[in-house]
Amino acid sequence: MSKARKDLKRNxxxxxxxxxxxxxxxxILLMTIVGIFWTPYEPTAMNASEKLKGVSFRHLMGxxxxxxxxxxxxxxxxxxxxxxxxxxxxxGAGVGTIIGALTGYFGGMLDEVMMRIIDAxxxxxxxxxxxxxxxxxxxxxxxxxxxxxxxxxxxxxxxVRGEVLRCKNMDYVENARLQGVSDFRxxxxxxxxxxxxxxxxxxMIGFNNAVLAEAGLSYLGVGSQxxxxxxxxxLSDAQQYMFTMPSYVLFPGAVIVLMVLGFAFLGEGISRxx
Amino acid sequence: MKYIIKKFGMMVATLLVVSLxxxxxxxxxxxxPALKMLGTEASPELVEQVRAxxxxxxxxxxxxxxxxxxxxxxxxxxxxxxxxxxxSMILSKIPITLTMGIMAFIMTxxxxxxxxxxxxxxxxxxxxxSITVINQVIMAIPPxxxxxxxxxxxxxxxxxxTPGGFVNYTADFGKFxxxxxxxxxxxxxxxxxxxxxxxxxxxxxxSLKDYARTAYSRGNNTxxxxxxxxxxxAVIPVITFLGMALADMIAGSIVIxxxxxxxxxSRILLTSISNRDYPVVEAIIMGxxxxxxxxxxxxxxxxxxxxxxIGLEDE
Numbered sequence: 001m002s003k004a005r006k007d008l009k010r011n012x013x014x015x016x017x018x019x020x021x022x023x024x025x026x027x028i029l030l031m032t033i034v035g036i037f038w039t040p041y042e043p044t045a046m047n048a049s050e051k052l053k054g055v056s057f058r059h060l061m062g063x064x065x066x067x068x069x070x071x072x073x074x075x076x077x078x079x080x081x082x083x084x085x086x087x088x089x090x091x092g093a094g095v096g097t098i099i100g101a102l103t104g105y106f107g108g109m110l111d112e113v114m115m116r117i118i119d120a121x122x123x124x125x126x127x128x129x130x131x132x133x134x135x136x137x138x139x140x141x142x143x144x145x146x147x148x149x150x151x152x153x154x155x156x157x158x159x160v161r162g163e164v165l166r167c168k169n170m171d172y173v174e175n176a177r178l179q180g181v182s183d184f185r186x187x188x189x190x191x192x193x194x195x196x197x198x199x200x201x202x203x204m205i206g207f208n209n210a211v212l213a214e215a216g217l218s219y220l221g222v223g224s225q226x227x228x229x230x231x232x233x234x235l236s237d238a239q240q241y242m243f244t245m246p247s248y249v250l251f252p253g254a255v256i257v258l259m260v261l262g263f264a265f266l267g268e269g270i271s272r273x274x
Numbered sequence: 275m276k277y278i279i280k281k282f283g284m285m286v287a288t289l290l291v292v293s294l295x296x297x298x299x300x301x302x303x304x305x306x307p308a309l310k311m312l313g314t315e316a317s318p319e320l321v322e323q324v325r326a327x328x329x330x331x332x333x334x335x336x337x338x339x340x341x342x343x344x345x346x347x348x349x350x351x352x353x354x355x356x357x358x359x360x361x362s363m364i365l366s367k368i369p370i371t372l373t374m375g376i377m378a379f380i381m382t383x384x385x386x387x388x389x390x391x392x393x394x395x396x397x398x399x400x401x402x403x404s405i406t407v408i409n410q411v412i413m414a415i416p417p418x419x420x421x422x423x424x425x426x427x428x429x430x431x432x433x434x435x436t437p438g439g440f441v442n443y444t445a446d447f448g449k450f451x452x453x454x455x456x457x458x459x460x461x462x463x464x465x466x467x468x469x470x471x472x473x474x475x476x477x478x479x480x481s482l483k484d485y486a487r488t489a490y491s492r493g494n495n496t497x498x499x500x501x502x503x504x505x506x507x508a509v510i511p512v513i514t515f516l517g518m519a520l521a522d523m524i525a526g527s528i529v530i531x532x533x534x535x536x537x538x539x540s541r542i543l544l545t546s547i548s549n550r551d552y553p554v555v556e557a558i559i560m561g562x563x564x565x566x567x568x569x570x571x572x573x574x575x576x577x578x579x580x581x582x583x584i585g586l587e588d589e
Binding site: 119136214 | 292450559
């Protein structure tokens, strides 16, 4: 057995957060991936004779006000939610890592100016930033993805900058410097791979926050547009039927909660990795 | 004092950066505000005249300076859609959003600090473990979903409040506050969970430090060390967090207002976004940003009072 697999096995045994995170995230991913190839019904197919039905074998999560199968829609909705979360974190972590690494490594004026801007953006609640961008570029899931991505840059930049500051005077960096490694290679080949532990757990926290932010903004109606709906949009559609058919609200909501919880547990588990 | 002046300077700088960003963001939007105001059938001459009146032909920086100075003076421009001053549309709504945010903040402080202390005191006990697990779950529930659940459980089943039965503060302040309790709970829930987690961690970290051991060796009991020594140091990072949380709660109320159908800032903001009524959007975003930035400045000042070591290198 390779060392990586042994490490994983030992950590799973001693670390209930990691195990719980892997199971929950695994189930959500399984459901989403299956949903790409097969859903019990077409997510947009309406059926006038089956409006607002409860849980049954025909409809595992019941049907909505237009007779659409909620389970199929949840499968489709989690794909949108996850894609937006992945895109958000990719933009946030990618740009944030570059900014954080460069400012932390070089310091000086660049650092001062960038950090002031980052601080200003950081003080700005991400939901507001996203609303500004959406109101400028219009509503839709791509706009939402880009705006959340930008909103997530500051936190990653701060984390990476702190880590690079901590690492840049360590012996291995000095050693590499003596060997004549260029600045670029030093940052991205020597330092960044050494902070992957911190990066991994902040990426998981990033997913966690991205799903929450996406759900909130879609709930406000600025994300994916009908007839396809992300989980947050489903909830805002479902809210008025809460009393007549609670399952319409509960299932999409529960999937969001599980998704967030899975990422939170993974993040917690990775930060306790031994 | 020097520290406070420095922070004040930074606050003003942040305000300028943020306002410039907001202004530029709304300036790169394609479309002519003059045309937008007059409608598409207006004659080119009229459009040109209005453009000149609105000062749209000036350079960007001049327009920014004028906009910013007007904003500071309380003149937020005119709504494209309703043709009324933006100020008159939003000023009466601000108390609603602000009251809700502040109520949520007070709840967070009142609940989370005792809870954090209890969990840290009984670290790894049954109570601590169950609170930690419950907190993890609460943090995973988006505030609008807990809002929906609260409406369902407390509004529809237990009938403790009437969903949608919002009373404005001008009509009856008592009823107004009573209606806002449940929305405020929905905003506060995840923040309570985060604050408890943070305070617990911070208390445990501090209790392992040398000064805590010294305090024990001088014959203090657990409570003495906890309340007179550890707590003071442990709340410092929590104060920073709470400052950011307050800002978040005011912004987060946008979603919650929608859940509980409260006619606050959020409804105007969302309709203005979909109607592309930019002066209104601009004013609201700037207003919230300003509150957030001022709150952050106040937190820095409080921070300094609580922990005199901070900012010593500036003196």
